[in-house]
Amino acid sequence: MDFLKMPPGDLPAFDDTYGFQQTRSPNPNWTYGQKIEATQEGREWAQGETKGWKVVDTEKEDPIKLYILMISGIVPRPIAFVSTISNTGIENLAPFSWFNMVTHSPPVVSISCSNGPVRVHDTTDNIKANRGFTVNIISEPWVEAANVCSIDAPAEVSEWPLSGLTKAPSVHVKPARVKESAFSMECELLQIIDIIHPVTQKATTSLILGTVKYIHVRKDVLTDKGAVDPAKLKAVGRMGDITYSRIGDGFRLPRPLWEKEVQGIEKALQGLIVQPDHSE
Ligand SMILES: Cc1cc2nc3c(=O)[nH]c(=O)nc-3n(C[C@H](O)[C@H](O)[C@H](O)COP(=O)(O)O)c2cc1C
Incomplete structure (x- = not known):
């Protein structure tokens, strides 16, 4: 069955009885220098190579096709659910999966916002204007509420009321954090790097680096060693097209x-x- 071709409404129901578990790695008997084809698990997978390789020249590829290929190949991506506020006080929420941790010392995260042909994302404008933002990690129980905030609403419309999510006050930055998030970061703009397209000379994307000033983490998702327990956080990730991922089993x-x-x-x-x- 090709799940990617099915309308989302026809897919099997979400299985909320599923629980994250830890297992051994796929090939625990692997030895130094051992080829993948020789492993029991990898053998069948490696045979796919007989179909050959498609080599994509990114300079010649249609940008839409390149987007489809890259967002489905670079997976799974964590998602930053970003809360910002405009100069006129309009609050904004939006998800971004071109997101990652850059370093913990100093604590820095990156978010990459594309600048469409018509308008720049409100998130980018707001961070440029006010420097402060919060990044909230999305958990399975409220992913629909976060997803709705990707709507292309006009700048004067706040996504908060649509989402039904709750504002919790931040201690350092102006924008609220999302109370439903079990892991939120208060960030301050460190640097914006405009990614310039070498042919059009347009700034197609803004790479936003933010220093994490405060972290709010729900006590019940913490282990006694101070780490976040993935089984309790239930964070979601982003794959290609409209596919989200849950955190599968760990090994x-x-x-x-x-x-x-x-x-x-x-x-x-x-x-x-x-x-x-x-x-x-
Ligand atoms: C899960 C998810 C991840 C997304 N990731 C990004 C991203 O990394 N960069 C981006 O420019 N847009 C991304 N988008 C699209 C934005 O969320 C969307 O354009 C939104 O309207 C931007 O909001 P804003 O204009 O209020 O800032 C993503 C959408 C979804 C649903």
Whole structure:
């Protein structure tokens, strides 16, 4: 069944009994230097290569097709649900998935807003004007309310009343945070980088860097080590077209440390079969 071709209303109902779980990694017996085709799990997947490769020259590709390809290939993306306020006091909410953490020291996030041919996003104008904004992580129980805020409403219309979401006061910036979000950040504009198209010389996109001044995290989603528990946060991500993703099952795979692994790596390079040490 091709779910991508089905009208959203004909899809099976959302399964809210599903719970995030942690498993082992797909190929826990993988050894240093082992080819993917040789692994049980990867063998069938690797055979897809026999159909060959489509090589896309981005300078020649139609921008719409490039957009379709890139937003479906660069997945899953986290989503920043951004609250801003205009110079005249109109409050704005909108989701952005060209979003990520840049660094924790200092804490900086990035959001990328495209500048349409007709108008620049209200979010960009508002951040330029007032510097402060909040980024709220969307959880499954209220994703429809957040999605509705992607509507192309005129600048004088606030998305807050449409969404039914609740404003919670921020401590540092003017725009409210979203009370329904279990993880919100109060951000201050650090830098805006205009992405200039080399052919048209137009600033097609504004890359917004924001310093995170305060984080509001709901206590019930925290582990005793101070991390966010993905099973409790229930964050959603963005795929291609209108597809969202839920956080699928996680698997745990320790990062190799040279000091611990060097002997095994030397043996593997001599042709011996050596598995990475999977103890944490
Ligand atoms: C899940 C989701 C992610 C989106 N991500 C982006 C993005 O990263 N950049 C962008 O320019 N527009 C993105 N959009 C579209 C904007 O949300 C939409 O154009 C919105 O109207 C912008 O609001 P504003 O003009 O009030 O700022 C996204 C829409 C959705 C539903």
